[in-house]
Structures are given as C-alpha cells and as structure tokens.
Amino acid sequence: MSNQELRAEADAILAELVGDPTGPARLREDQWQAVAALVEERRRALVVQRTGWGKSAVYFVATALLRRRGAGPTVIISPLLALMRNQVESAARAGIQARTINSANPEEWETIYGEVERGETDVLLVSPERLNSVDFRDQVLPRLAATTGLLVVDEAHCISDWGHDFRPDYRRLRAMLAELPDGVPVLATTATANARVTADVAEQLGTGAGEALVLRGALDRESLRLGVVRLPDAAHRLAWLAEHLDELPGSGIIYTLTVAAAEEATAFLRQRGFQVASYTGKTENADRLQAETDLQENRVKALVATSALGMGYDKPDLGFVVHLGSPSSPIAYYQQVGRAGRGVAHADVLLLPGKEDEAIWRYFADTAFPPEAQVRQTLAALADAGRALSVPALEAAVELRRTRLETMLKVLDVDGAVKRVKGGWTATGEPWVYDSERYAWVARQRAAEQQAMRDYVDASQCRMEFLRQQLDDEGAAPCGRCDNCAGPWASASVSSEALTGAAKELDRPGIEIEPRRMWPTGMPALGIDLKGRIPAREQCSTGRALGRLSDIGWGNRLRPLLAENAPDGPVPDDVLQAAVAVLADWARSPGGWASGAPDGTADGAARPVGVVAVPSLSRPRLVGSLAEGIATVGRLPLLGTLAYNGPDGAHTARRSNSAQRLRALSGAFAVPDELADALARTPGPVLLVDDSTDSGWTLAVSARLILRAGAQQVLPLVLATAG
CATH class of the missing domain: 3.40.50 (Rossmann fold)
Incomplete structure (x- = not known):
C-alpha cells in the first residue's frame, strides 16, 4: 500500500472517530507523522503536544490501522478513570472495541482478559497501579507484552521524578518494554513536559535520542484568555465567585487546593443558588461518574474540584477554569487550565491566589524521597523478617506515613532492591545505591517551581508566554489575550452583601x-x-x-x-x-x-x-x-x-x-x-x-x-x- 493510500485510510478512520464519517476530517501533518511512524515504521515515538492537540486521535487511528494488518490489541497505560471513560466512548465511534482494567471494575477483569485473548478487544486501557499488582505483573503483563500490537503511555510525564506529578507505578513499564517483541511500536504522550522531563521520559522508556521520534509542538493555547484577580482574603474570593460565576462562559471547573476548600466552596455556591458539585479524592466513584456526566451535559455550572479531576478529562466546550488558590507548580497549572477551550474559540482562565496557599504547599510537601537512613531501615526490616511483610507490618519498623512508605517501596521495587509478592514486600538482597544527588536536585526543582508560581502571580509579562517558557517551549511569545497583554478583563469588585454571606459561611x-x-x-x-x-x-x-x-x-x-x-x-x-x-x-x-x-x-x-x-x-x-x-x-x-x-x-x-x-x-x-x-x-x-x-x-x-x-x-x- 502506498503512503497516500495509507493516509486516506487513516483519515477515514479519523472521520469515524469524530462522529462524521462523511465529513472532511483529516489528520494534521504532525499527527500523520506520528501515525506513520507507528504503523509504517513500527517505531517508538514521544509526542509532547499541548492539551487539545489530538494525541488520542493518533493512537486510536494507529490502533485501527494496525489491527486491520493483523496486529494484536493496543495496551494504553492511562492514569485516571475519567480519561478512561472518555477514551472508551471515543473509540466506540470508530468501531474500536475498548475495555478498561482499573480499581473500579475488578469483577470484570477475568471476562476482559478472556476477550483480549480471543481477539475480541482492540484496546485495553490499564491504570498504572495495576502494573504493580502481583497477579497482574506476574500473570497478565507477560501475556500482554507477548501479544500487544501497540503500547501507549498516556500522560508520560508521570514516569519522571523530575516532573510535577511523578507516579512510581509508571516506572514498572520498563519491564513490559523489555519484554515487547521486536517491531512493536510504542507511543508516549504528554502535554506537560519541559526539556529535562522529556529527556528523562525518553530514557525511562528506553527510547533514546537515536531510536525515538520526538515530536514536540508549540504549547500555545489560542483559545485561552489568562488572568489573575488579587483579592484580600478567602471571604472575598468566595464572594467573587458568587458575584461573577454567571459571567463566565458556559460551564467549567473551579479548582481548589484541598478537599476541605472544595467542600466549603461547593456549600456556599449552592446556598447562593448555583448548580455546582464537588469532585475530590473523597468523592465516591458513583458520585464522580454522575458529576462528570452532569458537567458534560451542562447540567451544572461548574465542578468544584481538587486535582482528582485533572489529566485527561475531556469536555471540548469547557468554557472556563478558575483556581481558588495557586497550585505549587506552573506546569501543573498549565495542565489544569488546559481542560478549557479545546473545542471553543474562547475560554476564560482565572487564578485567585490566597495568602494560605504557601502554608498548604508546605503541608502537602511530604512527598520527597525519604532520607537514606529511613530507606536502609526499611531494607533491613525486610531482610531481617525473612518473609514478606505487609505495609501495615512495616509501619511498626519504619517511621514513615503510609502513602510515603508505599511510594518509596514502589521506587525500590523498580530499582530492584525489593519485590512485591503475595502477602507484601520482600528484600531482594541486590545492591542498591541512594542517589542523593538526584533526590536533592528534585527537591530544589520543587522549590524552584513554587517560586515560579509566585512569579506568575506577580508577572508583568504575558502569562501564556510565561507558562510556555516554564515548559521550555522555544516558540514562546506574547499571546495578546491575557490581562498583561490586553489589560485586565476580570473585575475584582465584590458587593457587601456577597461578602457578608461568604464571611458568614467561612466563620x-x-x-x-x-x-x-x-x-x-x-x-x-x-x-x-x-x-x-x-x-x-x-x-x-x-x-x-x-x-x-x-x-x-x-x-x-x-x-x-x-x-x-x-x-x-x-x-x-x-x-x-x-x-x-x-x-x-x-x-x-x-x-x-x-x-x-x-x-x-x-x-x-x-x-x-x-x-x-x-x-x-x-x-x-x-x-x-x-x-x-x-x-x-x-x-x-x-x-x-x-x-x-x-x-x-x-x-x-x-x-x-x-x-x-x-x-x-x-x-x-x-x-x-x-x-x-x-x-x-x-x-x-x-x-x-x-x-x-x-x-x-x-x-x-x-x-x-x-x-x-x-x-x-x-x-x-x-x-x-x-x-
């Protein structure tokens, strides 16, 4: 088949994917370049493109083409349930049968594994946490590695501990990559990777500069209008929402830094007559599903959310994103504001920073890799036990909070120092070196990101240009739309009545x-x-x-x-x-x-x-x-x-x-x-x-x-x- 014929076939699949099989849908040149690399050349590719660029179109079109040519199913490592649900629905439009394996559907796993083995499933979406499950890692992962036709790593910046959202479960991908047969293409995608993270992801995936096709595009979001509204306290910020939420276009997301703040803001806005819903890590799965559906169908003005509603959530006509408090990283901020304006010409993005933001940053800054003494203490406890120890049992020997202990064990697992087995964790006895230089650099990077976020709030330069520079976007230039380029466009006015109501709620x-x-x-x-x-x-x-x-x-x-x-x-x-x-x-x-x-x-x-x-x-x-x-x-x-x-x-x-x-x-x-x-x-x-x-x-x-x-x-x- 000629290159032109393959391109025509790819464009026809895209038309099905976007829901208009008779329309003039056509892959952009950079999208086609990625598809061709995967299908024709069976290469490994790393795609760093802005949110809304169409990364999912690349792997779904590539999947359909590869499946027609006899390849096995595509395996997509996908971090969030909201993203999975969106992708399954998108795939169905193009006749692609997609299934998911995640913590919310364990009762379906065996049925899904059977469908994959019988060739009835085209795409299997897997949460990264599954990669560290003993049964999945030892029994399912080898079979997938042997039969997969395309491996996709979505939100690949999570692989890098230099990045803003490092997730050690992702590093288990090394084992799967090592077991892939020759000629199986690999696609890694992200919208939030600076130059250092891009290089590190390539290294972690085994896609060095000589092997991988790296497609890095401009990160400007032409539809977004960025602004900052400085208000004196939390009561003024809640009152501002009550006064101005109806002025924001369409429906959107109000991000908060904590679960408590999300619940407070939701309660107040409901009292003021707004249709809003809370979406946090404490929200039950059924309630999350309902909230996502309500936002998709514009039955609510906004979801008041923590970062639990983040990567991958796709609502093309999302009209605004407001942050009630500053995230600690401009890269994380860019990612969250990227939820807006994907399928509309204009969307408003506003940051309402608070005096308490830095105190909250400090509270949640408990994620750095532990000191060497605590790591060695953990390894010694496992070695002395002579048997598998569960995390609760390890807590008796190591003074680390459970989430931090679990993260450390996952890193040590990837490094080969420990192994997850039935019943818990064991020490492998393999030599292990504490990379103090790397961990110290990561800590300095976190501090630099916090300073950059302070600088963003106070910046007089173009705000989109600032964010693009933080992502090492060489094409960064003034956008002409933000409050620094075009002048303030969001009023800071708050009525005494709204302020009194907000103060009463907070008091x-x-x-x-x-x-x-x-x-x-x-x-x-x-x-x-x-x-x-x-x-x-x-x-x-x-x-x-x-x-x-x-x-x-x-x-x-x-x-x-x-x-x-x-x-x-x-x-x-x-x-x-x-x-x-x-x-x-x-x-x-x-x-x-x-x-x-x-x-x-x-x-x-x-x-x-x-x-x-x-x-x-x-x-x-x-x-x-x-x-x-x-x-x-x-x-x-x-x-x-x-x-x-x-x-x-x-x-x-x-x-x-x-x-x-x-x-x-x-x-x-x-x-x-x-x-x-x-x-x-x-x-x-x-x-x-x-x-x-x-x-x-x-x-x-x-x-x-x-x-x-x-x-x-x-x-x-x-x-x-x-x-």
Whole structure:
C-alpha cells in the first residue's frame, strides 16, 4: 500500500472517530507523522503536544490501522478513570472495541482478559497501579507484552521524578518494554513536559535520542484568555465567585487546593443558588461518574474540584477554569487550565491566589524521597523478617506515613532492591545505591517551581508566554489575550452583601472527628500488647473541631495560632467563643445531650459532667486556657489534666504512621491521683480538650485512660484537625 493510500485510510478512520464519517476530517501533518511512524515504521515515538492537540486521535487511528494488518490489541497505560471513560466512548465511534482494567471494575477483569485473548478487544486501557499488582505483573503483563500490537503511555510525564506529578507505578513499564517483541511500536504522550522531563521520559522508556521520534509542538493555547484577580482574603474570593460565576462562559471547573476548600466552596455556591458539585479524592466513584456526566451535559455550572479531576478529562466546550488558590507548580497549572477551550474559540482562565496557599504547599510537601537512613531501615526490616511483610507490618519498623512508605517501596521495587509478592514486600538482597544527588536536585526543582508560581502571580509579562517558557517551549511569545497583554478583563469588585454571606459561611465553625476504632497492625512486635478492634468501652466518642488546617475558613485563622514556631499564649477570645458555639451546636445535634433525656437514655447523650485537658509541651497556656474557658462558660468543673511521662516531643504532631505514633504514646500519659478522684466523684461523660489532632491517636490513648479511670464517655473537643 502506498503512503497516500495509507493516509486516506487513516483519515477515514479519523472521520469515524469524530462522529462524521462523511465529513472532511483529516489528520494534521504532525499527527500523520506520528501515525506513520507507528504503523509504517513500527517505531517508538514521544509526542509532547499541548492539551487539545489530538494525541488520542493518533493512537486510536494507529490502533485501527494496525489491527486491520493483523496486529494484536493496543495496551494504553492511562492514569485516571475519567480519561478512561472518555477514551472508551471515543473509540466506540470508530468501531474500536475498548475495555478498561482499573480499581473500579475488578469483577470484570477475568471476562476482559478472556476477550483480549480471543481477539475480541482492540484496546485495553490499564491504570498504572495495576502494573504493580502481583497477579497482574506476574500473570497478565507477560501475556500482554507477548501479544500487544501497540503500547501507549498516556500522560508520560508521570514516569519522571523530575516532573510535577511523578507516579512510581509508571516506572514498572520498563519491564513490559523489555519484554515487547521486536517491531512493536510504542507511543508516549504528554502535554506537560519541559526539556529535562522529556529527556528523562525518553530514557525511562528506553527510547533514546537515536531510536525515538520526538515530536514536540508549540504549547500555545489560542483559545485561552489568562488572568489573575488579587483579592484580600478567602471571604472575598468566595464572594467573587458568587458575584461573577454567571459571567463566565458556559460551564467549567473551579479548582481548589484541598478537599476541605472544595467542600466549603461547593456549600456556599449552592446556598447562593448555583448548580455546582464537588469532585475530590473523597468523592465516591458513583458520585464522580454522575458529576462528570452532569458537567458534560451542562447540567451544572461548574465542578468544584481538587486535582482528582485533572489529566485527561475531556469536555471540548469547557468554557472556563478558575483556581481558588495557586497550585505549587506552573506546569501543573498549565495542565489544569488546559481542560478549557479545546473545542471553543474562547475560554476564560482565572487564578485567585490566597495568602494560605504557601502554608498548604508546605503541608502537602511530604512527598520527597525519604532520607537514606529511613530507606536502609526499611531494607533491613525486610531482610531481617525473612518473609514478606505487609505495609501495615512495616509501619511498626519504619517511621514513615503510609502513602510515603508505599511510594518509596514502589521506587525500590523498580530499582530492584525489593519485590512485591503475595502477602507484601520482600528484600531482594541486590545492591542498591541512594542517589542523593538526584533526590536533592528534585527537591530544589520543587522549590524552584513554587517560586515560579509566585512569579506568575506577580508577572508583568504575558502569562501564556510565561507558562510556555516554564515548559521550555522555544516558540514562546506574547499571546495578546491575557490581562498583561490586553489589560485586565476580570473585575475584582465584590458587593457587601456577597461578602457578608461568604464571611458568614467561612466563620461557621464545627466539624466532626471520627474516633479510632482499630489498633494499628504490628504493635505486639513493638512490645505493645494492643491489636484488633478497640473495645467499645475503651473508645472515645465522635468529637468536634472548629475546623481543618487545610480549609480556607477556620483553617486560615488556626494555622498561624498552631504553627510550629507560633508563641504560646491564652486562647484568643474569638477562638474560645467559636469553641463554645461548636459545643452548643453539638448539644442540639441528633444524639447530642440536648436532644434527649438528660441521663443519656432515648436519643440523647448525657450532658458532660466536667472537662479534662490533654497535657501540652509546646502550647500549655493555649490548651490550659481553652479547657478553663470551656469549663467556665459551660459551668462545668475543670477536673484536671492528664499527666505526661514521656520524652520531650513524643506526642507532638509528627507526620508518621499510626504504629509509630502509638509507639511514641505508649505509657506517655497517666491519670494523676487528683484526676482519678475527681472522675470517681463525678461519674458521667467528660469533655477532653486539646489544641489539635492529626492521627487521632493522642485522643484515643487519652480517652482509653480516662474511661478506664471511671468516666462513662469521652467527648473530644479540639481546635483543629490536620486533614
């Protein structure tokens, strides 16, 4: 077949893909160049092109052409369920049978594997997490590698730990690449890779400069109009949304930095009459599906989302993207704003930075590769065990939070130092070198990205040009559309009525604190005889906090008060009054002590009979005055404070795992005789007061002691939760 005939066939498939088989659809020259490299030359290609360029068209057209020529199914490594769903629907239009393997459909896996083996499936989309599953890696992956006709790595910047969204599961692709038969083409695609990430992805994929076709295009998005609106505080930013959301074109996405902020903004906008929905990592899968559908069909004005709604979500007519707070990387920002304006001539993109942004960046900056001592400690624990250890069991030996420990293990797995097996992880005994230079460079890169984001907010140059320069786009030039090129186009005005409503919403304190119900795995190995379910008679009850440190309401008020270097002092009057308001709402809530009989029968809990404080090494005046103030206003006796017997800092907020936190707390508290006598004289529920809670173990351990000393119920009250 001639090159012209192949091109005509490719264009006909594209027409089916876009839903107009009689139309004049035609691959652009750069798209055709990629398709030809894959189909004619069976090459490996790395495509770095802006969002909306049409990367999915390349691999779907290539798939159809290869399948017609007898090739096996295409395997697409795809990071997000939203992306998978969009791609399956797109493929169906061109007669391409696509199926997905991901955490949301385990009941379908065996059926899908059978369809693939029988040749009934043209495209198999696989989440990167599957690559690190023992069964998938050992049983399915080799079969796929032997039969696949095209391997596609979507959002390939995730392979690189130089990039803004490194995902170690992606690095498992090395094994599949090594097992691919000769002549099987590979396509890697991304829209957010600077020069360093591009080179690293090529190296990780084994597609060196001499082997791979690298197609890198200009990253300008002609449809986007970028702007920044500077507002004094969170209330002004919520009020701005209420005032100006209807002015933004079509439907869109409002991005927030935290789950708490997404929930706050959603609640406020709904109160103001807007059809919006929240979309975060905590949103149930069914609710995510509904939210995506509602946005696709313009039944909502916006989804208020965290980065959970990110890579790959495709709504061509998305009219706007607003950021309620600055992401920590301009490259991540470019990726998220790229959701807008794919199929429309004009789309508005606005950033509303906040004073709290950098505090939130610091809170989530717990992703750097751990220090060498902790890595060696993990390897030693695995080697000494002589058997597979689960992550919960490893937590008893390593002071790392679970998510960070899991990420580290995945990296070590790819490096060959550990192996994931049935039942957990084992050490391979292979030599391993801690690449301190690389990890330090990555940390410096993260700091540089944060500075670049500050510079973007303050920039006087073209905003699109700035973002393109961050991505090493050699063609970067002024766009002529943004607020710096064409003048401010978004008003910063906010009415007093909207501001009052926003302030009222943000000033409303009170969230629930769920108690710990299970002891961490592995405590007996640490010499602590605690395991399984915490007996109900030793559990604290559901508690209350004023707010989360990650929210934009009370979080903004509490972060400076509870910062590590903040001076200790009496609880501020406004904070005490908010705590009193939380108690009043708690009492009136279903199950509260004002909702039923005073003795706790019927539907109500018994009224607290006194207040007990958790001892604080860093903020004794704050916690003490809070407990005293609550007791005074509530006309309750201040029964006393638990005694602290542990080493300095053992129960302060540290970002470690549950086993290590509980280990530090074991034996650290005691009920002094005076408090024990007071509890005996005053039987009933008590309020347990502390400044903040992170893991929940300080409250759990304290409550257990108080309950064992005779209290009937422990009701925790803290100023803030960390999450």
